[in-house]
Amino acid sequence: xxxxxxxxxxxxxxxxxxxxxxxxxxxxxxxxxxxxxxxxxxxxxxxxxxxxxxxxxxxxxxxxxxxxxxxxxxxxxxxxxxxxxxxxxxxxxxxxxxxxxxxxxxxxxxxxxxxxxxxxxxxxxxxxxxxxxxxxxxxxxxxxxxxxxxxxxxxxxxxxxxxxxxxxxxxxxxxxxxxxxxxxxxxxxxxxxxxxxxxxxxxxxxxxxxxxxx
Amino acid sequence: xxxxxxxxxxxxxxxxxxxxxxxxxxxxxxxxxxxxxxxxxxxxxxxxxxxxxxxxxxxxxxxxxxxxxxxxxxxxxxxxxxxxxxxxxxxxxxxxxxxxxxxxxxxxxxxxxxxxxxxxxxxxxxxxxxxxxxxxxxxxxxxxxxxxxxxxxxxxxxxxxxxxxxxxxxxxxxxxxxxxxxxxxxxxxxxxxxxxxxxxxxxxxxxxxxxxxxxxxxxxxxxxxxxxxxxxxxxxxxxxxxxxxxxxxxxxxxxxxxxxxxxxxxxxxxxxxxxxxxxxxxxxxxxxxxxxxxxxxxxxxxxxxxxxxxxxxxxxxxxxxxxxxxxxxxxxxxxxxxxxxxxxxxxxxxxxxxxxxxxxxxxxxxxxxxxxxxxxxxxxxxxxxx
Numbered sequence: 001x002x003x004x005x006x007x008x009x010x011x012x013x014x015x016x017x018x019x020x021x022x023x024x025x026x027x028x029x030x031x032x033x034x035x036x037x038x039x040x041x042x043x044x045x046x047x048x049x050x051x052x053x054x055x056x057x058x059x060x061x062x063x064x065x066x067x068x069x070x071x072x073x074x075x076x077x078x079x080x081x082x083x084x085x086x087x088x089x090x091x092x093x094x095x096x097x098x099x100x101x102x103x104x105x106x107x108x109x110x111x112x113x114x115x116x117x118x119x120x121x122x123x124x125x126x127x128x129x130x131x132x133x134x135x136x137x138x139x140x141x142x143x144x145x146x147x148x149x150x151x152x153x154x155x156x157x158x159x160x161x162x163x164x165x166x167x168x169x170x171x172x173x174x175x176x177x178x179x180x181x182x183x184x185x186x187x188x189x190x191x192x193x194x195x196x197x198x199x200x201x202x203x204x205x206x207x208x209x210x211x212x213x214x
Numbered sequence: 215x216x217x218x219x220x221x222x223x224x225x226x227x228x229x230x231x232x233x234x235x236x237x238x239x240x241x242x243x244x245x246x247x248x249x250x251x252x253x254x255x256x257x258x259x260x261x262x263x264x265x266x267x268x269x270x271x272x273x274x275x276x277x278x279x280x281x282x283x284x285x286x287x288x289x290x291x292x293x294x295x296x297x298x299x300x301x302x303x304x305x306x307x308x309x310x311x312x313x314x315x316x317x318x319x320x321x322x323x324x325x326x327x328x329x330x331x332x333x334x335x336x337x338x339x340x341x342x343x344x345x346x347x348x349x350x351x352x353x354x355x356x357x358x359x360x361x362x363x364x365x366x367x368x369x370x371x372x373x374x375x376x377x378x379x380x381x382x383x384x385x386x387x388x389x390x391x392x393x394x395x396x397x398x399x400x401x402x403x404x405x406x407x408x409x410x411x412x413x414x415x416x417x418x419x420x421x422x423x424x425x426x427x428x429x430x431x432x433x434x435x436x437x438x439x440x441x442x443x444x445x446x447x448x449x450x451x452x453x454x455x456x457x458x459x460x461x462x463x464x465x466x467x468x469x470x471x472x473x474x475x476x477x478x479x480x481x482x483x484x485x486x487x488x489x490x491x492x493x494x495x496x497x498x499x500x501x502x503x504x505x506x507x508x509x510x511x512x513x514x515x516x517x518x519x520x521x522x523x524x525x526x527x528x529x530x531x532x533x534x535x536x537x538x539x540x541x542x543x544x545x546x547x548x549x550x551x552x553x554x555x556x557x558x559x560x561x562x563x564x565x566x567x568x569x570x571x572x573x574x575x576x577x578x579x580x581x582x583x584x585x586x587x588x589x590x591x592x593x594x595x596x597x598x599x600x
Contacts, residue, residue, distance in 0.1 A: 028561065050561070058584050061567045065535065066591035068599060072554060073567045082555045 015120055015200055016042075018178060019092060022118055022204055023047060027089035030054070030114060032076055032106070033096035037064035044069065052088075054080075077101045080109045088114040095200075097121045098154040104166070111172065111207030120202040125159035125195050144199055160195045167205060176204035226305050227297065228263045228288035228312055235259050235328060236320075238361050245323075245358065251348040255337070258362050259328025260284045260320035263304055264312035266366065271600060273368045274310060274593070275359060275395075276300065276319040277376030277383035280451075280507055281499055283327035286319045287312075302581045309590040314597070315372065322383075323358040324350035324507055326500035333434065333500050345431035350506060352379070352514040356386045363394070372596055375399035375589070377578035378545060379507070382514050385553070389516060392531040397596040399589060401537045402578045404549035405523055405556070406515040411544055414454050415508040418447035422501050431502055444501040445492030452491045457541035457574035523556035533563040535592040537585060539577040540570050565592070 016039045023029060025047045031040050034053030037060075043049035053071040055061050064071035072082065077100055091114030093106065098121055100106045110117045122144035123129075132140035139149040147154065160179070167174050179190035179198035190198040237257045239245040244254030261284045266273060276286050278299070287304035289297055304310040310317050321329040324347070332347040339346075363371065374387040374395050381403025388398045404411075422428055425443030429436050456464075465484040475481075520526035534557060538550035547568045557564040569584050571577040578585070 052558075058567060058569065061565070062584065062587045062591060065565050065567075065588050066595065068595035070533070070563050071565050071567075072558075082551070082558050084559055087558070087561065 015180060015202060016094065018180075018202060019094060019118055019120065020047070022176070022202075023049065023090055025049070028052075028087070029090045029092065030080075030083070030088040030110075031092045031094070032080075032110065033093065033099075034060075034064065034069070034071060036060050037067050037069035037071060039092070039094070040064070040069045041067045076106055079105065080113050083113040085112055086115060090114055090116050090118060092118045094118075094120045095122065098156050098158065100156070103156050103158075104170075107166075107172070108170075108207075111205070115206070116175070117205045117207070118202065119163075119205060120200060121158060121163070122154075123160050123195065123198050123201055124157040125161065126199045127196055128199070130196075142199075160198060160201045163201070163203065167203075171208055173206045174203055175206055176202075178202040226307050227301065228305050230291065230294075231261050231263065231285075231288040231298075233259055233261055233284065233290065233328065236362050236365055238365070245354075245361075247348055248351045248353045248357075249349055253323075253330070253348055256323060256330045256358060256361075257328070257334070258320045258323065258330075258358060259325075260318060260362060261286065261288075261298075262319075263287055263310075263317040264315050266316040266368070270366070270368045271370070271372065272314060272597070273316045273318060273363070273366065273371050274373045274375065275363065275371050275387070276304070276310070276317060277355075277359070277374060277380035277387075278319060278322065279376070279378035279380050280504075280511065281495070282380070283325070284319045284321045284329075285327075286317065299579065303586065303589070309586045309593065310375075311590070311593075315593070318362070318366070320359055320362055322355040322379075322507070324355070324503065324510065326503040329358075331500070332431075332502040332506055342434045344434060344502060347502070347506065349509065351510050352382045352386050353390065355510070356383050356390055359383070359387075360391060360394075369394070370600075371395040372600065373397040373399055373593060375401070376403075377401040378403055378575065379511050381545075382511065385516065386514075388530045388532045388534070389520075389526055392529050395532050396600050397535065397592060398530075398532045399535045399537070399592065400550075400553070401585070402539055402542050402545045402550075402575055404545050405526070405553050406517055406549075407512055407545075408549060411454070412512045414450060414544075415512055418450050419505050419508060421446040421450070422505060425501075428501065431505075433501070439496065440501045441496045444496050444499065444504060445489075447504060448495040448499075449488040449492040452488055454544045455575045457543065457572055459541060459572045460574055460576075463572070523552060524559045527556050527560050527562060530557075530560070530562060533592075533596065534565065535588060536564065536566045537578075537588065538566075538568050539573070539575070540568060541572050542575045542577060544575045 028050040031053045034055050040051035044051045054074050091110040097103050129140040179194040180200040181187040181190040237255050239254035239256040241254045244252035245256050285298040286300045287298040306313050321327040324331045326333050332343050336343045374384045376384045381400035384398050384400045422443040425440035427438045428440035468483040471481050516526040517523040538547040554566045
């Protein structure tokens with residue numbers, strides 16, 4: 001058992017800590033849309049991982065380089081051509097699935113270059129989201145989805161049910177599903193009815209493998 | 215370049231620097247070149263900035279481009295108005311911070327800025343080498359630099375950094391001496407120049423050897439110069455260093471003369487600018503050296519030498535920061551990505567950024583906040599991990 005890693009900094013989001021817990025020590029990890037590289041820096045420092053980030057914004061690239069996190073400037077919509085098959089133990093896509101042009105393409109790409117994929121996304125069927133649409137008749141704006149319809153980068157919103165359906169359709173094994181409620185904490189309700197009560201979901205997936213162990 | 219003129223008294227300049235030389239490979243221990251020929255003695259002109267620490271762990275080698283030299287930063291005298299070619303990058307508090315690092319830059323072997331090259335005196339004949347100078351490669355330039363690094367007693371460089379041909383040397387350092395350099399910063403460069411780039415150099419070389427004053431390379435013996443040929447070569451090359459965008463902003467279609475005149479020499483403003491660039495170049499550069507060095511740039515091909523680019527990088531141990539510029543069509547981003555890919559296949563530690571700039575290939579010689587921040591940050595992280 002690994003000792004519970006202590007909180008790194010306020011900048012590292014709670015869901016990133018949960019993702020970090022899913023990764024084994026000494027792994028080779030690719031983080032798609034790695035931002036300022038906080039997760040990778042944590043994995044490299046605390047879990048002796050060999051990290052690599054992909055990022056599109058130059059300021060974020062600077063922040064990664066300053067932290068000693070290797071980062072490649074690339075557009076995820078163009079795929080992961082730079083990487084050969086199975087070259088990573090884990091590929092992480094944290095809150096980025098909903099902003100890419102072709103989520104199906106990027107999911108296949110991540111499972112091509114990595115043995116295991118970790119995907120997190122805001123659940124669009126969470127009660128607070130549904131009720132805004134139902135009662136106000138307007139596009140929902142929440143903590144996890146803070147944008148207006150006209151300026152949101154989130155162009156492919158999805159629900160937990162959608163993602164599970166996609167995985168079974170594409171023979172993607174779901175190895176683990178973590179449901180987070182408000183304040184991104186685990187709880188009874190999110191686990192009881194995830195599609196209704198989870199605000200954010202984290203999936204550990206594997207391509208074309210034996211049926212998943214839930 | 216239009217780097218802003220800094221006074222040598224300014225606080226963040228390295229101030230007045232003294233050019234130095236190091237001579238080695240005295241026969242019979244001549245330097246064995248990649249083509250098997252022997253060359254000696256060999257002199258390298260170099261400059262240093264900052265202080266080498268006691269453990270000799272803070273040394274950075276900067277490698278220069280085709281028409282560059284060892285004078286990276288500072289001034290040669292009190293009246294010297296023009297600083298070195300990377301003044302904004304090297305100095306106290308700058309990315310190559312001379313308060314922290316010891317910076318070395320030497321003129322390449324085969325050059326004409328103080329190092330042994332075609333204009334040097336051949337000790338056997340007492341006359342300039344001219345075309346008797348052996349063909350040199352990027353590998354030879356790096357091997358000669360290694361002698362200088364040995365002379366300083368530096369076991370492992372913190373980094374090797376350079377743009378264009380300087381970037382080719384940085385890559386060669388990583389491949390040839392994997393255990394001797396912690397970080398590699400190749401900027402606006404390539405592991406093998408594309409055929410479009412080679413084509414421009416072929417025409418440039420033809421302008422030189424097609425000039426009757428070239429005299430089969432023996433112009434120095436006849437006290438003349440293929441000035442016209444070298445100027446045209448430079449004018450052509452200069453176009454490839456700019457972008458369409460930067461040329462439009464700088465000159466547009468502005469004319470010096472009207473339609474009705476038959477002044478073919480100075481009609482468009484871009485023409486007189488290029489003409490000026492060509493004419494000032496012949497005062498500071500040698501024609502045979504231009505032939506030798508452009509050929510070294512063109513022949514450099516890590517993929518061909520090692521079977522594939524993936525193979526070339528199999529043994530490297532350094533960390534990489536690779537930079538390209540959006541508007542550089544000569545050493546374009548695709549050529550940098552090819553290097554990134556080959557390093558990725560080998561699971562090496564590599565960072566890459568395509569920096570937004572409208573200045574074309576010349577961008578690496580001009581201040582750019584992202585380039586400066588990346589280089590500074592990368593060097594600091596190297597320092598921390600070494």
